[in-house]
Amino acid sequence: MDEPSSAGAEIVVVGSVNLDLVVRVETLPHAGETVLATGYHEFVGGKGGNQAVAAARLGRRVAFVGHVGTDQAASTVRSALADEGVDVTLLTPVDGPTGRAFVQVDDEAENQIIVVGGANGALSEADVAAAAPLLTGSPVVVAQLEVPLEAVVAAGRRTSGVFVLNPAPAQELPRELLALVDVLVVNEGEFEVVTGAPVSEEALTSSSLPERVVVTLGGRGALVRDGASVLSVGAPRVEVVDTTGAGDTFVGALAAALARDVPYADAVRWAVGAASLSTQALGATSGMPSAAEVDRLMSTSGS
Incomplete structure (x- = not known):
């Protein structure tokens, strides 16, 4: 299909694709x-790519800023x-291989996942600067840490709307970056790496966090966390096949809801529902749902 125009993008994803x-x-295996394997499949992934697909499949206009390599996989990914429906105008080639992820699912x-960064490691501040009109014009910008930190900081600086950061793979974050983040999304392990403390209400409401x-x-x-308050959101029960893309589905769905001006707590509930649905198929993107599927789950689960 023809590549869509980046004009009017509701969500810009700055990140990795594999x-x-x-x-x-x-x-x-130990x-x-x-x-011995019981099956083998190839999918387009990377945290950035997964999050972009999740948001696009939920009906939002999504643009991507990142790099592929000069190998055959680059064409497959783009x-x-x-x-x-993701705009890949600013998903540009650089010398070397496209990123890869080697995933084992039992x-x-x-x-278990091993990531080879490849072209993702070449994303620079200059690449982000070239995307400045897109970043300043989008209601939501999403980033992760499978690309260089300086590119993520540059994206945060140029974001006019809501800047959502999923700091994965997790690392301690510089204050400069945390100050730019509007919504920080982490799992339990990532929270402890980022903050240096296990998850608790006290740690969650720390003044050092967004x-x-x-x-x-x-x-x-x-x-x-929403300011000084902490809310627990439950997940609907589903039959789980593969959890590989659930976290990325959550981030993409949260961005999709925030781009529609859904109130924050309701956006989180909706994203939890989308992530739950995504676990019902093998592969990071195969089970990512449509908005209608999420709405149906939320209505039948009473959420």
Whole structure:
């Protein structure tokens, strides 16, 4: 399909895109152990790519800022995102390989993931500066940490709307970056790395964190900070096949809801529902739902 125009983008994703190589196994191997696969698939992934697809599939106009390599995977990745309706005008090639992720998923839906950054590591402040009109004109900008930190900081500086940061892979964040974040989205492990403390109401409402923080809890839902208050949001029950893309679905869905001016707590509830639905299929993007599917789940679950 033709690449859509970036004009009027509701969400801009600044981040990584990979080709995911997904192996299904009965049990995850221990160190030194060889196991036989029960299935193999290839999907377009990367945290940025996943989040962009999630938001686009939920009906939002999404543009992407990032890099692919000069290999065959680059064409596969660009075409897959464009087919989802994501504007890939600023997803540009650089010398070297497109990013890869090697994913193992067992019969209990647990996974292990190794990421090779490839072209994602070349994203620079200059690339972000070239996207400045897009960033300043979009209601929501989303970033992660699979690209260089200086590019993420540059994106935050140029965002006029809501800046959503998913600091994964987790690391301690500079104060300069935290000061730019409107909504911080982390899982329990990432929260401890970012803050140096386990999840608690006291740690969640620390003055060093943004006013709005979401800690995703997998099948238990999410904890939500909104200023001085903390809210617990439960997750609807679904049959889980693969949790690989649930966190990215949550971020994309939260961005989609915020772009529609949905109140913050309600946006989190809706995103929890979308993430729950995404776990019902193998692969990071295969189970990502439409807005109608999320609405139907929320109405039948009483959320």
